[in-house]
Amino acid sequence: MTSRPPLDDGLRARKRAATQTRLERAALALALEHGYDSVTVDMICEAGLVSQRTFFNYFGTKEGVFLGTAPPVPSDADLAAFVHGTGPDILGDLVGLITAALVGREPDLDVLKSRRMLIERTPDLLSLENTRIAELEESLTQLVLERLHARGRAEESTPDLGDEACMVVALAGSVMRFSMQKWFCAGFAGTPSELLRHSLGLVGRITGAAGPGVRP
Amino acid sequence: MTSRPPLDDGLRARKRAATQTRLERAALALALEHGYDSVTVDMICEAGLVSQRTFFNYFGTKEGVFLGTAPPVPSDADLAAFVHGTGPDILGDLVGLITAALVGREPDLDVLKSRRMLIERTPDLLSLENTRIAELEESLTQLVLERLHARGRAEESTPDLGDEACMVVALAGSVMRFSMQKWFCAGFAGTPSELLRHSLGLVGRITGAAGPGVRP
DNA sequence: CAATAAAATTACAGTAGCTGCACACATGCG
DNA sequence: CGCATGTGTGCAGCTACTGTAATTTTATTG
Structure with missing residues (x-):
C-alpha cells in the first residue's frame, strides 16, 4: 500500500492488453466469417484461450468485445x-x-x-x-x-x-x-x-x- | 382459403386483443412498481394469466410488451x-x-x-x-x-x-x-x-x- | 530467494431471456 | 357434427450473464 502506483508497462498490464486485443480480433474474425448472430461467447473464448468468466470480466457483454472497451473520448x-x-x-x-x-x-x-x-x-x-x-x-x-x-x-x-x-x-x-x-x-x-x-x-x-x- | 378474411370482431380477435392489452398493462404496472430490470417475463405472465411461451408468441421479446406491438405508422x-x-x-x-x-x-x-x-x-x-x-x-x-x-x-x-x-x-x-x-x-x-x-x-x-x- | 499481499483467472452453479417442437384445445365454417 | 385452422401450453434446450469461492499468477518486501 505504501509502494508506488502500479506501472503501466509491467508484465501484468502487458498481458492484459494482449489478452484484450487477442479477444477483440478473434471476435471480429469469427463474426466476419460466420455472422454476428452465429458467433457465441464460448467460441470467442476458445479462440482467445480464456474462460467465459474472464471474457465477461473484460467486456461485460458480448457486444462489448465488438464495440471496443472505451468510448471514444476526445483529447x-x-x-x-x-x-x-x-x-x-x-x-x-x-x-x-x-x-x-x-x-x-x-x-x-x-x-x-x-x-x-x-x-x-x-x-x-x-x-x-x-x-x-x-x-x-x-x-x-x-x-x-x-x-x-x-x-x-x-x-x-x-x-x-x-x-x-x-x-x-x-x-x-x-x-x-x-x-x-x-x-x-x-x-x-x-x-x-x-x-x-x-x-x-x-x-x-x-x-x-x-x-x-x-x-x- | 376461399372464405373471406377473418373478421376483426370475431371472438378470436377480441380475445387476442384483450390478452394483448392485459399483458401490456400488467407489464407497465409491474415496471412502474418494481423497476424495469426487476420485472421478469414470468412475473408478467403470471399477472396476465398466460404461459411464458404465449407471451413470446405475442411480443417476441421482453421489451416488446413495453413498446407496443405495432410501430407508429401514419394514416x-x-x-x-x-x-x-x-x-x-x-x-x-x-x-x-x-x-x-x-x-x-x-x-x-x-x-x-x-x-x-x-x-x-x-x-x-x-x-x-x-x-x-x-x-x-x-x-x-x-x-x-x-x-x-x-x-x-x-x-x-x-x-x-x-x-x-x-x-x-x-x-x-x-x-x-x-x-x-x-x-x-x-x-x-x-x-x-x-x-x-x-x-x-x-x-x-x-x-x-x-x-x-x-x-x- | 522466500514469504506474503494483491490481482487475475478459473470452475461451478444458477438465473433469465428466448426458441423449436409436439400436442391439446378453441374457434370458425359448412 | 366434423373438419381445417388458429391459438395456448409444456418441455427440453440454448445462450447470455452473474455471484462465489477456490486456484494460479504477478508484484513487492524482508
Whole structure:
C-alpha cells in the first residue's frame, strides 16, 4: 500500500492488453466469417484461450468485445480547441471533434474499418453504439455550453441556452449517423472531411441557412 | 382459403386483443412498481394469466410488451397531406407527421404518458425504440423524396437529392428525440405544438437559417 | 530467494431471456 | 357434427450473464 502506483508497462498490464486485443480480433474474425448472430461467447473464448468468466470480466457483454472497451473520448487539446474555437459553425466543429475522437482511437485502420462495417450492418451493435454515444451527450452538451459562454452568449439574454446546446448535440448526432452510414455502407468516394462538408452542406440547404460560415 | 378474411370482431380477435392489452398493462404496472430490470417475463405472465411461451408468441421479446406491438405508422390521409404540402418547412412538417402517428396510436393518454416516461428512463427500452424508428427511416426517406419531386426538385438538377431526403429524416429524428426528452423527462409547460415550434426554432437559430416558414 | 499481499483467472452453479417442437384445445365454417 | 385452422401450453434446450469461492499468477518486501 505504501509502494508506488502500479506501472503501466509491467508484465501484468502487458498481458492484459494482449489478452484484450487477442479477444477483440478473434471476435471480429469469427463474426466476419460466420455472422454476428452465429458467433457465441464460448467460441470467442476458445479462440482467445480464456474462460467465459474472464471474457465477461473484460467486456461485460458480448457486444462489448465488438464495440471496443472505451468510448471514444476526445483529447484535452481537441477539447480546448473546440471550446475556444472562433468559427461561426458550431455544428461543424462539434462533428469534427467527434470524428477525430473516433478515428484516433484505433491505430490499425484495417481493423477499424472492418469493425465499423460489422457494426453498421448489425442492428444489435448499431443500437448499442448509439446508446454509448447517447451517454456522452451530457458531457458534450456541457462542452457546447462552455463554448457558447466563451462566445459571449449568456442565459440572462437567452433563457433557453441550455436547450440550444442540447439541440446542437442532437443535430451533431444526426450528422454523424448520416455520415457513418454513407461512409461505411454506401461507399463514399472522397476524404472524410469532404464527406463531412457535404453532410453539413445538406443541413444548410434543408434548413434554409445561407450556409455555414455566413457572415451577416 | 376461399372464405373471406377473418373478421376483426370475431371472438378470436377480441380475445387476442384483450390478452394483448392485459399483458401490456400488467407489464407497465409491474415496471412502474418494481423497476424495469426487476420485472421478469414470468412475473408478467403470471399477472396476465398466460404461459411464458404465449407471451413470446405475442411480443417476441421482453421489451416488446413495453413498446407496443405495432410501430407508429401514419394514416394514409396524413401521408398524402405531407407529400403534397406546399409549405417551405419540410423538416417541421415531417416532425408533425411523426408526432401525429405516435400520439394517434394509443387512445388512453394516461397509459401513453406512463409508457413514454418508462421508456425514456430505461436505456434498454430507449435503445430499442430508436432501433424501431430507424427501421421506418427508409420509408420516410422515400416519402420525403416524393414530396421533393412534387415540389419540382429532380435528380437531374440535384444529383444528391436522395442524400438530402435522407438527411431530412435524420434531422427529424434529432428533433423528435430532443422533444420527447423535453416533454417526458424535463417537464415542458405548454402544448406539444408549442414544444415542436420551440425545437424547430432552435434548429434555425443554430444553423443560421432565417427561420422556418420564411418568405423572401 | 522466500514469504506474503494483491490481482487475475478459473470452475461451478444458477438465473433469465428466448426458441423449436409436439400436442391439446378453441374457434370458425359448412 | 366434423373438419381445417388458429391459438395456448409444456418441455427440453440454448445462450447470455452473474455471484462465489477456490486456484494460479504477478508484484513487492524482508
